[in-house]
Amino acid sequence: MIDKIYCVDVQPDMEGKRVKLAGWVYRKREVGKKVFIVLRDSTGIVQAIFKKELSEDAYEKAKKAGIESSVIIEGTVRADPRAPTGVEIQADRIEIVQNVDFFPITKDASEEFLLDVRHLHLHSPKVAAIMKVKATMMQAAREWLLQDGWYEVFPPILVTGAVEGGATLFKLKYFDRTAYLSQSAQLYLEAAIFGLEKVWSLTPSFRAEKSRTRRHLTEFWHLELEAAWMDLWDIMKVEEELVSYMVQRTLELRRSEIETFRKDLTTLKNAVPPFPRVSYDEAIDILQSKGVEIEWGEDMGADEERILTQEFEAPFFVYGYPKGIKAFYMKEDPEDPRKVLAADMLAPEGYGEIIGGSQREDDYNKLVQRILEEGMKPEDYGWYLDLRKYGSVPHSGFGLGLERLVAWVLKLDHVRWATLFPRTPSRLYP
Ligand SMILES: NC(=O)C[C@H]([NH3+])C(=O)NS(=O)(=O)OC[C@H]1O[C@@H](n2cnc3c(N)ncnc32)[C@H](O)[C@@H]1O
Numbered sequence: 062m063i064d065k066i067y068c069v070d071v072q073p074d075m076e077g078k079r080v081k082l083a084g085w086v087y088r089k090r091e092v093g094k095k096v097f098i099v100l101r102d103s104t105g106i107v108q109a110i111f112k113k114e115l116s117e118d119a120y121e122k123a124k125k126a127g128i129e130s131s132v133i134i135e136g137t138v139r140a141d142p143r144a145p146t147g148v149e150i151q152a153d154r155i156e157i158v159q160n161v162d163f164f165p166i167t168k169d170a171s172e173e174f175l176l177d178v179r180h181l182h183l184h185s186p187k188v189a190a191i192m193k194v195k196a197t198m199m200q201a202a203r204e205w206l207l208q209d210g211w212y213e214v215f216p217p218i219l220v221t222g223a224v225e226g227g228a229t230l231f232k233l234k235y236f237d238r239t240a241y242l243s244q245s246a247q248l249y250l251e252a253a254i255f256g257l258e259k260v261w262s263l264t265p266s267f268r269a270e271k272s273r274t275r276r277h278l279t280e281f282w283h284l285e286l287e288a289a290w291m292d293l294w295d296i297m298k299v300e301e302e303l304v305s306y307m308v309q310r311t312l313e314l315r316r317s318e319i320e321t322f323r324k325d326l327t328t329l330k331n332a333v334p335p336f337p338r339v340s341y342d343e344a345i346d347i348l349q350s351k352g353v354e355i356e357w358g359e360d361m362g363a364d365e366e367r368i369l370t371q372e373f374e375a376p377f378f379v380y381g382y383p384k385g386i387k388a389f390y391m392k393e394d395p396e397d398p399r400k401v402l403a404a405d406m407l408a409p410e411g412y413g414e415i416i417g418g419s420q421r422e423d424d425y426n427k428l429v430q431r432i433l434e435e436g437m438k439p440e441d442y443g444w445y446l447d448l449r450k451y452g453s454v455p456h457s458g459f460g461l462g463l464e465r466l467v468a469w470v471l472k473l474d475h476v477r478w479a480t481l482f483p484r485t486p487s488r489l490y491p
């Protein structure tokens with residue numbers, strides 16, 4: 062690796078110091094016999110000025126360098142309040158690693174074009190900022206999970222059955238058999254708790270969702286936890302502590318990146334336990350009182366959730382959903398057989414569901430009954446049912462959609478901007 066420093070390292074107190082940097086030409090302008098290049102690297106930008114009288118060779122080369130050309134620049138640091146970062150480099154040497162005559166992304170590029178050339182869009186400092194925030198959120202999650210005694214496990218992605226309904230399975234040929242891409246690692250995490258008790262995984266999950274909404278991808282990153290001996294209320298506490306730590310830690314480490322996307326940090330700062338909790342019944346009452354046509358027993362979609370989130374200035378829980386709109390594995394509420402012990406966490410500001418979680422049915426016969434009620438075949442879930450035969454325990458877990466969390470934190474208008482190469486029904490390339 063070349064002996065260089067980063068843009069962020071160039072400070073006014075380095076006046077007179079000779080430095081070498083490598084990066085890409087972010088901005089360029091010529092004034093008289095001077096060329097100003099704003100160099101970009103992964104840490105930020107710094108301006109370099111090329112004066113003909115200082116080095117005619119470097120000046121002539123700098124004139125030729127196109128936007129997003131990869132370059133290595135050397136020169137002397139000079140404090141200058143007029144420069145973008147209050148300091149600039151009096152450059153006397155430039156190596157053009159690869160010149161770019163025309164970089165296809167221009168200021169007026171459409172969103173669809175940016176997605177068509179997503180592999181080039183990743184040059185963008187704004188895109189890099191989103192990815193830094195996403196990385197920091199997972200760094201925070203790992204910090205919290207480690208200190209709270211959770212084991213990371215690595216479940217399979219090639220599976221034989223549905224977790225969240227057969228309609229959104231991606232099917233593939235597996236030698237002479239049929240396999241599917243995992244919708245959720247949950248069932249495998251449930252097996253892992255018999256040895257590790259508290260487990261988590263971060264995996265890609267796949268949903269053949271035809272719905273083209275701003276919060277659905279066909280491939281998304283899924284942070285899932287599962288714990289033995291925990292009931293719904295226990296796992297909700299885990300969820301709010303984890304999400305709170307992820308948000309507050311990311312605010313601490315990535316505040317400048319976050320502030321390039323949102324000025325008002327109130328709802329992020331409000332993400333501290335205990336998060337508000339409303340029952341599904343109360344949520345239906347709120348929606349009906351606001352004129353939404355929804356009856357008890359119906360699911361809340363993105364529109365209903367968006368309206369409900371207007372009532373809150375922090376992430377909040379909705380719990381106690383009707384059995385009919387929830388998955389087969391969820392435990393029936395012993396106090397109301399119409400309901401299941403399930404809770405979603407919704408993000409405010411219109412973002413809605415970021416977490417789906419529940420207490421699982423731990424009784425063998427009841428689970429068989431639920432599988433049959435859902436029109437599925439118990440024989441397709443043989444190993445999963447075994448978990449209820451050999452030392453079954455009360456247990457609960459949840460899945461957090463990482464892109465949805467990042468979209469809320471940065472107030473992105475679509476989850477697709479929160480992932481490196483978004484996958485949607487119409488987008489599989491690049
Ligand atoms: N271990 C578990 O208990 C997880 C459980 N089996 C599960 O998959 N629940 S979920 O379908 O609500 O999905 C969980 C979260 O996963 C996210 N999710 C779910 N589906 C998507 C799509 N299509 N795109 C982006 N994000 C998605 C969203 O935040 C959901 O709240």
Ligand SMILES: [Mg+2]
Pocket residue numbers: 405414416417
């Ligand atoms: Mg859900």
